[in-house]
Amino acid sequence: MFNIINKLTHTFGPSGNEKKIADLIRDMLKGKVDEIKTDALGNLICIKKGSGKKIMLAAHMDEIGIIVSYIDEKGFLRFSNVGGINPFVILGQRVVFENGTVGVVWYEENIGDIKSIKLEKMYIDIAAKSQADAERLVSVGDMAVFESGTILQNGRIISKSMDDRIGCAILVQIALNQPRTENEIYYVFTAQEEVGLRGARTAAYGIMPDMALAVDVTTTGDTPECKPMSVRIGDGPAIKIKDRSVIAHPQIKDRLIKCAEEHNIPHQFEILVQGGTDAGSIHTTAGGIPSGGVAIPTRNVHNSAEIVDMKDVENAVKLIEAFIR
Amino acid sequence: MxxxxxxxxxxxxxxxxxxxxxxxxxxxxxxxxxxxxxxxxxxxxxxxxxxxxxxxxxxxxxxxxxxxIGLIVTGIEDSGFLRFTAVGGVDAKVIGAMEVTVHGKEDLFGVIGVKPPHLIPPEDKNKGIKMEDMRIDIGYDGEKARELVSIGDMVSFNSPARELLNNRMAGxxxxxxxxxxxxxxxxxxxxxxxxxxxxxxxxxxxxxxxxxxxxxxxxxxxxxxxxxxxxxxxxxxxxxxxxxxxxxxxxxxxxxxxxxxxxxxxxxxxxxxxxxxxxxxxxxxxxxxxxxxxxxxxxxxxxxxxxxxxxxxxxxxxxxxxxxxxxxxxxxxxxxxxxxxx
Amino acid sequence: MKAALDNLKKLTALDGVSGEEKPVRDYIVSKIKDYVDDYYVDNLGNLITYKKGTGNGPKVMLDAHMDEVGLLITLINQDGLLKFRTIGGIEARVLAGKRVRIGKDQVPGVIGFKPLHLQSSKEREGTVDKKQLTIDIGAKDKEQAEKMVEIGDLAAFDYEPVEFGDNKLMAKALDNRVGCAALIELLKHKYESDIYGCFTVQEEIGLKGAKTSTFQVEPDIAFVLEGTTCYDVPDTKEYGISTVCGDGPALTIMDRSVIADKDLLKHITETAKLNGIPYQFKKTISGGTNAGRIQAGGTGVKVAIIALPCRYIHSPVSVMDINDFENMIKLAKKVLETLPTSITLYREQGGGKVNV
CATH class of the missing domain: 3.40.630.10 (Zn peptidases)
Structure with missing residues (x-):
């Protein structure tokens, strides 16, 4: 499974530019599902036919990144955020464009108090010698993502874009496992989650499932002096209770808990004070689609090195397989 | 009616x-x-x-x-106190010393604890309190609390509606x-x-x-x-x-x-x-x-x-x-x- | 093009604050009714027009919102002054000392402000507080004011369009009468695709009209015609300039509401290059347009924005370049004429359903 994860995290895909990820997943699932299609927003929808309930599983393909807004006369790039980018987190990071161009993020050194730093006061240096030089490599409107590897160490993964390639990997793994079920399963790899849960809404509208699960990451409360939160990595996948976008439908939540208990799958509960998931836009689609979520506890979310535990990932696969059966 | x-x-x-x-x-x-x-x-x-x-x-x-609006349990401490966060727009300033019902395995009575004024250092007197620093006290120890309450259980406020002067009611x-x-x-x-x-x-x-x-x-x-x-x-x-x-x-x-x-x-x-x-x-x-x-x-x-x-x-x-x-x-x-x- | 500019001037002279777009809508109907196959006004007030295509192109929606920012009368004071709140985003300092007209009868009024002489030194340094501002219609007391104005009436800026300088036009409500005037012009021509020209309402209070118009039209592709921010005066750092007045119509790659469809953007830029029409990219990511609402409709819509740079937007003295306006229409027309019937309706995926 690490192989799948590794391939997914190494593929370029900021919001609105999910094509490469979609192509990769399409290749992985060819022959394993009955139908594969895409829609106007670029969602990839893989269907395993069945006669029972229509169940939508959603994991978003897009990752956070930056977008170039201006190239100056010396070849430095000004940029804005695509999704939630903290200026302190991106400071000093390497970013990479779709064509492989690497840049380093730095800031105007006369800003005074570093605490007041904003993205507008930062720039990307792609080692260009001039404006023309820079424009050969990058255009205004191009996006870039964190440049960082994926490491498996001590049963845990350190990588960029665990949010939400780990969810994509879980869906891919389930689809490959081909769990026996009467239900019709929609493996939906959504676009543009990080900029406002956009893809999931139109995908859900097209599918009109009976119920939906969003598979995404959640923050944890297990690092030094962090805000209190009852989620730890390694303690099992987290069943979504609430985030900023949704309160899980009680029947979905209860069904997940029942599945976990029956199959002895370790699990915990997610109440996310900040941030939302695709479940938020799915559950208000059309006349309402009962939705919930399974979240992988993840440290340092929206950073170039997010950390998850492989056991949680494997248990999430088991839990969701039990859910859709 | x-x-x-x-x-x-x-x-x-x-x-x-x-x-x-x-x-x-x-x-x-x-x-x-x-x-x-x-x-x-x-x-x-x-x-x-x-x-x-x-x-x-x-x-x-x-x-x-x-x-x-109400509260939701986000954690159960070993001491039996419950951590919580808001569901909807709850003002942390006005929920101290409030009676609540925790909708656990059964409905449980609880109060939101407050620090007595004697123990608040003078420099903190004018500071607002954050919800994450408050606890619900249901009078049980950690073991019993975990048996009765799960993370995600809802909490509602106890405040029976009352009739007031001039046809007014509060609740x-x-x-x-x-x-x-x-x-x-x-x-x-x-x-x-x-x-x-x-x-x-x-x-x-x-x-x-x-x-x-x-x-x-x-x-x-x-x-x-x-x-x-x-x-x-x-x-x-x-x-x-x-x-x-x-x-x-x-x-x-x-x-x-x-x-x-x-x-x-x-x-x-x-x-x-x-x-x-x-x-x-x-x-x-x-x-x-x-x-x-x-x-x-x-x-x-x-x-x-x-x-x-x-x-x-x-x-x-x-x-x-x-x-x-x-x-x-x-x-x-x-x-x-x-x-x-x- | 002369007709388009004439329409634009007439449109900016009409009042259409969000929720009361009727004067603008009536004018538009009079201009388009001979050119479209069908039109109707929906529950919210959107004017939805239909023009059958000559071929089998995709279903294309063209959106231009009719509404403008303005004021809502909320209270009549004892002294006859009117309290108000803003509809849409208007800065307080833009309001002080401006002319307005109120309600259907266009009752004239002014927004006064405390003279500098009477301000304390603290007030002189400070900003304008919206809550201090009132509209003065000259009434001597509440009773007289109530005869002229009702609570709930809307007020619009009272400024006539002026052509000035080097091909520049100053007017109120350029956002988004430029879009309306451009769309009227576009509807005069025939295209291969079926065209739904939607003049929408209530954009300024949260992209309301586009939600119901999209639900009814269910387009495959949509182009939003908009007046957009432009602040190119000296002192702005170059990387902070969103668009430049006079550099041609502006294309949005991404804003807070939408990431424009790549295929459509490519089609637009290639069309512009081929026809020698200038264009620019909007360089800031701020703001939102109906495009966000349209894209999220139904099973999803491919969207792009063709915008006109307008200086001092959301003020009574917005300024635009007339060449930009003409190029905006030229570009949009060419884009529609050459819209490939084979354009994939599925985002960058090279085809839709694949059975495997």
């Missing part, structure tokens, strides 16, 4: 946003005696249907949300159970008068989380008039005079871009003719109420918004006047029965 009793019963129900299944049945029961059909949808919106007597009836959709959930009371007043009134149009009376869920119930409910009901019943700010000493409305002066009828000007004007005209008290509520934005949802549902529903002035909104002593509830119900019912169609 008389309006005062009804309001008491409604305000005392428990239905924290997202877990309205706690009260959906009770609301449905209240609707049943006045409706031709009552149903509860997958999100626990309660939908009452009252058939119109016209040959070609139109459809009127009336909504009022019945969820209430924990007048936002928006007083609106639900209006729904029932409308149904009662419609028993007495002939109405051509089919009427869908919907008590909606998860309004406090972003108008979610109304978004779902309006997708399946095709209406040509929408009426939203909610609360607005009651007049208070330091509230701006054009954003807060006196109690006992009737429903605040909204006027603004999102509101159907035609229906609002006709509704005001009717109130004048029938001598039903009302006031005007100018709304420059989308109102933040379910009117914003109805207006753009499907092809769009022409919508009016009637609000009951409520003082001390989002505290446990939200205060309304019973006469406003009755007047709002009468105005809405009369408007439904007598509305002109084009």
């Amino acid at each position: 008389e309006c005062v009793e009804l309001l008491k019963k409604l305000s005392n129900m428990r239905a924290v946003s997202g877990r309205e299944n706690m009260a959906a049945g009770e609301i449905a029961e209240l609707f049943r005696q006045y409706c031709d059909d009552v149903s509860i949808d997958a999100f626990y919106n309660v939908i009452g249907f009252k058939k119109g007597q016209g040959e070609k009836p139109g459809n009127v959709l009336v909504t009022a949300h019945y969820d209430e 924990k959930s007048m936002d928006n159970r007083s609106g639900v009371a209006v729904l029932i007043e409308i149904l009662k009134e419609l028993q007495k008068i002939k109405h051509d149009d089919n009427v869908y009376i919907v008590a909606t869920v998860q309004e406090e989380l972003g108008l979610i119930g109304a978004i779902c409910a309006t997708y399946n009901i095709k209406a040509d008039l929408g009426i939203v019943i909610d609360v607005c700010h009651g007049d208070m000493p330091d509230a701006p005079s054009d954003e807060a409305f006196p109690l006992d002066k009737g429903a605040a009828v909204a006027i603004g871009p999102i509101i159907s000007r035609k229906h609002a004007r006709e509704c005001i005209k009717l109130a004048k003719e029938e001598n039903i008290s009302y006031q005007i509520d100018p709304e420059a934005g989308d109102t933040g109420t379910e009117a914003a949802v109805l207006a753009v549902a499907r092809e769009g529903i022409p919508v009016i918004l009637l609000s009951i002035p409520s003082k001390y909104m989002h505290t446990t002593v939200e205060m309304i006047s019973v006469s406003d509830v009755v007047a709002t119900g009468r105005l809405a019912a009369r408007y439904i029965a007598g509305r002109s169609k084009e």
Whole structure:
């Protein structure tokens, strides 16, 4: 499974530019599902036919990144955020464009108090010698993502874009496992989650499932002096209770808990004070689609090195397989 | 049921946003005696249907949300204290030393602990307190607490509705159970008068989380008039005079871009003719109420918004006047029965 | 093009604050009714027009919102002054000392402000507080004011369009009468695709009209025609300039509401290059347009934005370049004429459903 994860995290895909990820997943699932299609927003929808309930599983393909807004006369790039980018987190990071161009993020050194730093006061240096030089490599409107590897160490993964390639990997793994079920399963790899849960809404509208699960990451409360939160990595996948976008439908939540208990799958509960998931836009689609979520506890979310535990990932696969059966 | 009793019963129900299944049945029961059909949808919106007597009836959709703000358990400490966060807009400043009910395996009594003034260092006296630093005390140790309570259990406030001077009442959930009371007043009134149009009376869920119930409910009901019943700010000493409305002066009828000007004007005209008290509520934005949802549902529903002035909104002593509830119900019912169609 | 500019001037002279777009809509109807196959006004007030295509192109929606920012009268004071709130985003300092007209009868009024001489030194340094501002219609007391104005009336800026300088036009409500005037012009021509020209309402209070118009039209592709921010005066750091007045119509790659469809953007830029029409990219990511609402409709819509740079947007003295306006229309027309019927309706995926 690490192989799948590794391939997914190494593929370029900021919001609105999910094509490469979609192509990769399409290749992985060819022959394993009955139908594969895409829609106007670029969602990839893989269907395993069945006669029972229509169940939508959603994991978003897009990752956070930056977008170039201006190239100056010396070849430095000004940029804005695509999704939630903290200026302190991106400071000093390497970013990479779709064509492989690497840049380093730095800031105007006369800003005074570093605490007041904003993205507008930062720039990307792609080692260009001039404006023309820079424009050969990058255009205004191009996006870039964190440049960082994926490491498996001590049963845990350190990588960029665990949010939400780990969810994509879980869906891919389930689809490959081909769990026996009467239900019709929609493996939906959504676009543009990080900029406002956009893809999931139109995908859900097209599918009109009976119920939906969003598979995404959640923050944890297990690092030094962090805000209190009852989620730890390694303690099992987290069943979504609430985030900023949704309160899980009680029947979905209860069904997940029942599945976990029956199959002895370790699990915990997610109440996310900040941030939302695709479940938020799915559950208000059309006349309402009962939705919930399974979240992988993840440290340092929206950073170039997010950390998850492989056991949680494997248990999430088991839990969701039990859910859709 | 008389309006005062009804309001008491409604305000005392428990239905924290997202877990309205706690009260959906009770609301449905209240609707049943006045409706031709009552149903509860997958999100626990309660939908009452009252058939119109016209040959070609139109459809009127009336909504009022019945969820209430509350708390949710986010952690159980070894000492048995519960950590929590807000569901909906709860003001951390006003929940210290509050009695609560924790809806665990069974309903448990609890209090939100506060530090005695003697122990607060002088430099902290003027600081606000954060919700993440507060705890609910249910009087059990960690082991017993974990047996009875799970993370994700809802918590509601204990604040039984009470009658006050001048026909006023205060309770924990007048936002928006007083609106639900209006729904029932409308149904009662419609028993007495002939109405051509089919009427869908919907008590909606998860309004406090972003108008979610109304978004779902309006997708399946095709209406040509929408009426939203909610609360607005009651007049208070330091509230701006054009954003807060006196109690006992009737429903605040909204006027603004999102509101159907035609229906609002006709509704005001009717109130004048029938001598039903009302006031005007100018709304420059989308109102933040379910009117914003109805207006753009499907092809769009022409919508009016009637609000009951409520003082001390989002505290446990939200205060309304019973006469406003009755007047709002009468105005809405009369408007439904007598509305002109084009 | 002369007709388009004439329409634009006439449109900016009309009032259409969000919620009361009728005067603008009536004018538009009079200009388009002979050119479209069908039109109707929906529940919210959107004007939806239909023009059958000559071929089998995709279903294309063209959106231009009719509404403008303005004021809502909320209270009449004892002294006859009117309190108000803003509809849509208007800065307080833009309001002080401006002319307005109120309601259907266009009652004239002014927004006064405390003279500098009477301000305390603290007030002189400070900003304008919206809550202090009132509209003065000259009434001597509440009673007289109530005869002229009702609570709930809308007020619009009272400024006539002026052509000045080097091909510049100053007017109120350029956002978004430029879009309306451009769309009127576009509807005069025939295209291969079916065109739904949607003049929408209530954009300024949260993209309301586009939600119901999209639900009714269910387009495959949509182009939003808009007046967009432009602040190119000296002192702005170059990387902070969103668009430049006079550099041609502006294309949005991404804003807070939408990431424009790549295929459509490519089609637009290639069309511009081929026809020698200048264009620029909007360089800031701020703001939102109906495109966000349209894209999220139904099973999803491919969207792009063709915008006109307008200086001092949301003020009574917005300024635009007339060449930009003409190029905006030229570009949009060419884009529609050459819109490939084979354009994939599925985002960058090279085809829709694949059975495997």
